[in-house]
Amino acid sequence: MAIDIPEDLISLERSAVAEQRKAMAAPYTEEAWASWREAAAAFQAAVTAHAEAAGVSRYELEMAVKRAVLHPEPY
Numbered sequence: 001m002a003i004d005i006p007e008d009l010i011s012l013e014r015s016a017v018a019e020q021r022k023a024m025a026a027p028y029t030e031e032a033w034a035s036w037r038e039a040a041a042a043f044q045a046a047v048t049a050h051a052e053a054a055g056v057s058r059y060e061l062e063m064a065v066k067r068a069v070l071h072p073e074p075y
Contacts, residue, residue, distance in 0.1 A: 003056055003064045012043040013069045 019036040026032050047065065051058035 003061055005064055009065045012046050013065050016040045016043045
């Protein structure tokens with residue numbers, strides 16, 4: 001069964017990935033990583049809420065979103 005992935009989850013994960021890349025490009029500081037932690041927490045909360053509302057596996061939903069963001073299928 002394919003999991004329907006809402007666009008808002010895709011956007012949240014893309015934001016988290018972008019913030020992580022920014023943080024990794026600079027020397028480590030708490031401030032540099034704060035934006036990534038906030039973006040990642042927002043993504044995790046949204047995945048949990050959507051999985052509960054849709055009655056799907058939270059793990060499978062998260063992995064489907066990450067696959068879609070990190071390994072998109074070619075057109």
